[in-house]
Structures are given as C-alpha cells and as structure tokens.
Amino acid sequence: xxxxxxxxxxxxxxxxxxxxxxxxxxxxxxxxxxxxxxxxxxxxxxxxxxxxxxxxxxxxxxxxxxxxxxxxxxxxxxxxxxxxxxxxxxxxxxxxxxxxxxxxxxxxxxxxxxxxxxxxxxxxxxxxxxxxxxxxxxxxxxxxxxxxxxxxxxxxxxxxxxxxxxxxxxxxxxxxxxxxxxxxxxxxxxxxxxxxxxxxxxxxxxxxxxxxxxxxxxxxxxxxxxxxxxxxxxxxxxxxxxxxxxxxxxxxxxxxxxxxxxxxxxxxxxxxxxxxxxxxxxxx
Amino acid sequence: xxxxxxxxxxxxxxxxxxxxxxxxxxxxxxxxxxxxxxxxxxxxxxxxxxxxxxxxxxxxxxxxxxxxxxxxxxxxxxxxxxxxxxxxxxxxxxxxxxxxxxxxxxxxxxxxxxxxxxxxxxxxxxxxxxxxxxxxxxxxxxxxxxxxxxxxxxxxxxxxxxxxxxxxxxxxxxxxxxxxxxxxxxxxxxxxxxxxxxxxxxxxxxxxxxxxxxxxxxxxxxxxxxxxxxxxxxxxxxxxxxxxxxxxxxxxxxxxxxxxxxxxxxxxxxxxxxxxxxxxxxxxxxxxxxxxxxxxxxxxxxxxxxxxxxxxxxxxxxxxxxxxxxxxxxxxxxxxxxxxxxxxxxxxxxxxxxxxxxxxxxxxxxxxxxxxxxxxxxxxxxxxxxxxxxxxxxxxxxxxxxxxxxxxxxxxxxx
Numbered sequence: 001x002x003x004x005x006x007x008x009x010x011x012x013x014x015x016x017x018x019x020x021x022x023x024x025x026x027x028x029x030x031x032x033x034x035x036x037x038x039x040x041x042x043x044x045x046x047x048x049x050x051x052x053x054x055x056x057x058x059x060x061x062x063x064x065x066x067x068x069x070x071x072x073x074x075x076x077x078x079x080x081x082x083x084x085x086x087x088x089x090x091x092x093x094x095x096x097x098x099x100x101x102x103x104x105x106x107x108x109x110x111x112x113x114x115x116x117x118x119x120x121x122x123x124x125x126x127x128x129x130x131x132x133x134x135x136x137x138x139x140x141x142x143x144x145x146x147x148x149x150x151x152x153x154x155x156x157x158x159x160x161x162x163x164x165x166x167x168x169x170x171x172x173x174x175x176x177x178x179x180x181x182x183x184x185x186x187x188x189x190x191x192x193x194x195x196x197x198x199x200x201x202x203x204x205x206x207x208x209x210x211x212x213x214x215x216x217x218x219x220x221x222x223x224x225x226x227x228x229x230x231x232x233x234x235x236x237x238x239x240x241x242x243x244x245x246x247x248x249x250x251x252x253x254x255x256x257x258x259x260x261x262x263x264x265x266x267x268x269x270x271x272x273x274x275x276x277x278x279x280x281x282x283x284x
Numbered sequence: 285x286x287x288x289x290x291x292x293x294x295x296x297x298x299x300x301x302x303x304x305x306x307x308x309x310x311x312x313x314x315x316x317x318x319x320x321x322x323x324x325x326x327x328x329x330x331x332x333x334x335x336x337x338x339x340x341x342x343x344x345x346x347x348x349x350x351x352x353x354x355x356x357x358x359x360x361x362x363x364x365x366x367x368x369x370x371x372x373x374x375x376x377x378x379x380x381x382x383x384x385x386x387x388x389x390x391x392x393x394x395x396x397x398x399x400x401x402x403x404x405x406x407x408x409x410x411x412x413x414x415x416x417x418x419x420x421x422x423x424x425x426x427x428x429x430x431x432x433x434x435x436x437x438x439x440x441x442x443x444x445x446x447x448x449x450x451x452x453x454x455x456x457x458x459x460x461x462x463x464x465x466x467x468x469x470x471x472x473x474x475x476x477x478x479x480x481x482x483x484x485x486x487x488x489x490x491x492x493x494x495x496x497x498x499x500x501x502x503x504x505x506x507x508x509x510x511x512x513x514x515x516x517x518x519x520x521x522x523x524x525x526x527x528x529x530x531x532x533x534x535x536x537x538x539x540x541x542x543x544x545x546x547x548x549x550x551x552x553x554x555x556x557x558x559x560x561x562x563x564x565x566x567x568x569x570x571x572x573x574x575x576x577x578x579x580x581x582x583x584x585x586x587x588x589x590x591x592x593x594x595x596x597x598x599x600x601x602x603x604x605x606x607x608x609x610x611x612x613x614x615x616x617x618x619x620x621x622x623x624x625x626x627x628x629x630x631x632x633x634x635x636x637x638x639x640x641x642x643x644x645x646x647x648x649x650x651x652x653x654x655x656x657x658x659x660x661x662x663x664x665x666x667x668x669x670x671x672x673x674x675x676x677x678x679x680x681x682x683x684x685x686x687x688x689x690x691x692x693x694x695x696x697x698x699x
C-alpha cells in the first residue's frame with residue numbers, strides 16, 4: 001500500500017491538503033477535480049503523480065469542439081465505406097474502423113494508469129454530463145461491436161478546470177474537489193528551490209519580495225503566477241542580475257527589472273507604474 | 285456526530301448530498317486520513333465541497349461542529365462582535381497560522397481593512413462605473429482560502445450581497461458584470477444571428493456526397509463541410525464623453541450584451557464624431573489610438589457596423605475640417621463618415637436620445653442623412669429595427685457583398 005502514497009516529487013512541491021486529495025482519489029478510485037489560478041501547476045500534477053507512482057499517463061486535452069465520445073472511441077464509418085468501394089479485405093471487420101480514445105486506452109491498461117482530462121471547462125456545457133456513467137462505473141458500451149469495455153483497473157482520473165464554465169452538479173457529486181491555493185511565501189520558496197537549487201538566498205528573497213509586491217497590486221488584470229515567477233527567475237539568472245537591482249529603494253527605477261516576464265499586458269504595466277509612482281510620492 | 289455535521293452543512297448553505305457524504309464515510313473506512321483533525325478536515329472538504337466559493341461556509345460549519353461551539357453559526361449570520369470572531373478563529377487556527385495572521389498586521393486591522401474593502405466594493409459595484417469592470421480584482425482575493433477563511437465567512441454573512449458580487453468577480457469573467465438587465469438587449473441582438481459554415485470541414489455533406497458519387501458513376505466520393513456557427517461579425521463604435529454621459533448605463537448594457545452574443549466583436553471609441561482616429565482604451569486615448577484608415581483596411585465589408593452616439597454637437601464638427609472639439613482634424617467628419625458608409629454596406633447608427641428630440645438638433649439630421657437614414661433609437665424597438673436593417677444582405681448602398689455571397693453556403697438565416 002505504501003507506494004501508492006503520493007507525497008510530491010523532487011520537482012513538484014505538494015502541500016499537505018493536496019497530498020491528501022490525491023491519495024484519497026487514488027485509494028477510493030474517484031476522479032479528482034482540480035481548480036486553481038492559472039499557472040499553479042494543475043496540469044503538471046497528473047504527470048508528477050504518474051511519475052511518482054510509476055504509472056502510465058494518458059492525456060486527453062479538451063478543446064471547445066471536443067465531444068464526450070471522442071474520449072471513448074470513434075467509429076470511422078467514412079473510411080469503411082470508402083474501403084468497401086475499393087474492395088479492401090479489412091472492411092469485413094468493423095473493429096478495424098473503431099478508433100480508440102484516451103479513456104478506452106486508459107481502461108485497457110495493464111497497471112492502474114493516470115488519466116488526465118485537461119481543461120474540461122473548455123468543452124460544451126453538456127460535456128461533463130455525457131461522461132457521468134463512464135466515470136461512475138468505469139465502463140462503457142461500444143454500440144458497433146456490442147462490446148462492453150470495462151476498466152481493468154480504475155484509473156486515477158485527474159480533471160482540471162479553469163472555471164470558464166460552471167460544471168453540472170451531477171458531475172461534481174462524483175468527483176473529489178481540490179482547489180490549488182496560490183502558494184504562500186514559504187511554499188513558494190520551496191518551489192523555487194526545487195527548480196533552482198543553486199539560487200543564492202539573497203536573490204531569492206529579493207525576487208520573492210518583489211514578486212509578491214507585484215501580485216498585491218490592486219486591479220491587475222492578470223496576476224503573475226508561479227510559472228511566471230519561475231520564468232522570471234530564470235531570466236534574472238541568465239542576465240546575471242545582482243540582488244541589489246531588485247530592491248525597491250532605487251529611486252531611478254520604477255518597476256522590477258525584466259518585468260515582461262511577470263506582467264503580461266501593457267495596461268498592467270502602466271497601472272503598476274502609476275501605483276509605484278504614487279506610493280513613492282506619498283512616501284516622501 | 286458525523287450525521288449532524290452533514291445536516292449542519294446543508295443548513296449552513298453548503299450544497300452537499302448524500303452520495304458525497306457516503307464517499308466521506310467510505311474514505312474514512314479506507315483509512316485515507318490519519319487520525320488527526322487537520323487531515324480529517326482536508327478529507328471532509330475534499331469529499332463534500334465542490335466549489336471553492338463554499339469553502340468558507342464549510343469552514344464555519346466545521347468549526348461549529350467540531351469545536352463544540354454550539355449555535356455559534358446562527359449568531360454568525362446576525363451581527364457579530366469581533367471578539368467572538370477572534371475567539372472562534374483562534375480556536376480554529378493552528379499556532380503557525382496565527383503567527384501568519386499576526387504578521388499581516390493582526391486580526392483587528394485585517395478585519396477592519398476587509399470591511400472597508402467590502403464597503404468600497406459594494407459602492408463601486410452599485411455605482412456601476414466603468415472602472416470597476418477593468419479593475420475588479422481585490423487584493424483580498426485569496427483570503428477566502430487562506431487559513432483565515434473564517435474571516436471571510438463572517439464578513440459574508442454581514443454583507444451577503446456585497447460578498448456575492450465579490451465572489452462572482454473573483455471567479456467569473458468580470459468584464460461583463462452588468463449583464464443583469466441586458467437580457468432584453470440580447471434578445472434584440474439575437475435577431476442578427478446568422479449561421480454559416482466556416483472553418484474546418486468536419487461534417488458530412490450528404491447532398492454533396494450523393495451528388496459527387498452519382499457523378500463518379502457510383503464510386504463513393506465523400507464530401508465534408510464545416511459545422512454551422514454564428515458567423516456575424518460586428519464592429520461597434522461608441523461615442524464617449526461629453527453629451528454621452530447620461531447614456532453611459534444603457535451603452536454599457538448594450539456593450540455587455542453584444543459581448544455575450546457575438547463571437548466576432550470588435551469595438552472602438554470615438555468622441556462626438558468619427559475622424560481620423562479611434563481608440564480602444566479610454567484611459568489611454570491620448571497615446572494609444574487606431575488610425576481610422578487602418579481600421580477600414582483591417583475590417584472587411586462583411587463586418588456589420590454599429591455606431592452608438594447621440595450625434596448631438598455643433599454642425600461644424602461634422603461639416604468643417606478642423607471642426608473637432610478635441611483636436612485639429614484635417615478632413616471633416618462628413619468625409620470620414622462617407623468613407624465608413626462606402627466601405628461597410630451594412631451600417632446603422634443607434635442613438636440613445638429619444639426619437640422625438642432628433643429634429644431639434646441639426647447635427648442629428650446631418651448624421652442621419654450621412655448614414656442613409658439608418659439611425660435608430662437605442663430602445664428595444666429601435667434595436668429591433670436596426671438589426672433588421674443589418675440583416676439585409678447588401679445594405680442600402682447595395683454595392684459590396686461579402687466574399688461568400690455567391691456560394692451556396694452563404695449565411696442562411698434561421699431565426
């Protein structure tokens with residue numbers, strides 16, 4: 001039982017509540033719905049779980065045109081029809097024209113797999129409802145071959161959502177739900193350490209201070225997230241910026257160096273400049 | 285004990301159902317959680333709360349049930365002295381979390397700031413001025429899920445409405461926040477729906493296939509076609525400032541309804557009358573402007589153009605070069621407007637002034653003439669007429685057709 005406990009990996013810092021969520025989902029075989037601010041590592045989580053527990057990973061990325069049955073299978077009637085016209089041999093077996101989806105593949109896996117259903121809110125409103133039975137019983141029926149496909153091992157299903165659409169209650173009832181909170185300073189420090197083990201303590205401290213400073217700016221359209229912080233630090237390292245350059249008390253400099261990695265639209269940059277300017281005046 | 289927790293949760297407004305409760309029991313039986321209060325808390329939340337908006341309600345009920353503070357919850361919904369709150373949260377929070385709160389300036393200050401923030405938020409919302417739309421995030425955004433979640437809960441009961449708005453801000457797309465009351469406008473805009481086949485070909489075209497197969501002497505020839513989607517493209521040009529101030533609300537509503545209704549919506553602002561430049565961001569209209577020529581080049585004639593403005597100004601602002609109240613325009617507004625009507629066959633002007641006042645203002649008459657009589661009042665009926673006008677294929681000038689005009693799949697109206 002021990003190896004099924006997920007405790008984070010060397011490249012992924014998991015908070016206790018996240019570990020609990022993952023472990024409960026693994027043990028009870030229920031889908032785990034993950035929400036959270038963009039850039040908090042929702043999608044990455046599935047890959048990390050698969051790696052930590054040494055399970056195969058199946059990914060199903062949802063687009064606005066995705067339909068539930070795409071994940072199960074698709075019957076390619078058109079090419080069968082064409083083949084029949086050309087007198088191909090394989091036309092006699094309908095199985096040749098059934099294309100398996102990622103859910104089917106996950107169901108067939110020999111060991112318990114991890115299945116990621118990424119950004120489920122991108123699809124049509126009805127999409128989650130069409131998956132209810134499949135997620136509940138972990139089985140589905142292939143009409144064309146009259147086969148019942150049952151999962152050999154209940155996959156560990158991770159579903160991510162960006163809150164673009166409300167998910168139906170019936171669907172939510174079947175899932176466990178976890179909200180990845182934006183990491184606090186201490187967790188953030190751990191996360192940065194994991195990615196940049198050689199980072200100097202001083203630079204890290206200054207970078208985090210200015211990062212949380214930027215995040216606290218009221219009215220930002222897009223708050224910088226963990227992934228943006230990591231990009232930024234990478235840039236700082238690449239440019240070899242000394243920690244002193246990040247300190248806010250330099251009067252000549254209004255906003256942090258290389259802010260382009262943190263603030264992603266010009267309104268935000270502008271707003272931030274204005275606020276810093278006002279603060280400075282007020283501070284005098 | 286647990287069953288009472290379950291019923292309390294329901295009473296406390298967390299929409300938890302029996303299967304979810306059973307899932308929790310199952311998880312407990314499977315020994316997912318070690319025997320610690322914290323793990324139990326995480327597990328219960330995981331199994332029974334399906335929306336981060338309910339986290340603080342859950343926290344409150346959890347505290348009430350498991351800290352033995354009977355009936356505290358009911359009082360929470362009434363007026364609540366801060367000491368109680370402090371008491372409650374001190375009981376709920378771990379030492380480490382308390383230190384964190386202390387670092388943020390202590391409870392009293394936090395609560396005070398939060399209340400103030402909430403009040404502000406409410407006022408701003410009710411005022412409905414534009415700025416809220418773009419700046420609707422609050423520095424307190426995350427607090428609801430912090431260890432201090434309780435604090436949010438408390439405030440939620442005191443300012444229920446305001447917090448609801450706040451929640452919605454935090455987790456929905458807040459740009460179109462004034463959508464309430466725009467339903468009628470949307471219904472009006474809906475008239476403009478046109479479904480067309482565009483994009484990737486992924487649907488079987490039955491007629492085409494039969495036809496092609498027949499031509500192929502019976503050898504199957506599959507034809508595909510793109511799915512039908514609402515393909516109307518709308519270009520909205522809004523007058524801002526000056527005489528338009530009394531009409532801001534209705535314009536916002538129109539804008540918000542249009543945002544929801546059309547996938548291809550572009551908008552620009554102008555002041556009084558369109559000249560050689562328009563802009564997208566009113567705060568920065570001095571620096572970031574769009575050249576009207578490039579606008580005319582960018583958007584092809586199958587865009588439908590809706591001007592929104594009261595067209596109330598001095599006639600010189602239309603007729604004379606340099607007549608603009610804001611800057612020196614080389615060419616008169618009349619010239620620019622003519623360019624618009626030539627380029628976009630489907631164009632209307634919506635006027636928020638009531639129709640009976642139009643004749644009293646010469647500039648309205650001129651504008652009306654310039655747009656070929658296609659000026660409509662910004663009322664439901666006027667909108668209806670305007671959309672009818674926009675639906676006509678060629679528009680009044682009739683010259684330019686969309687590139688697809690001759691193909692069999694040209695937009696078909698199905699409304």
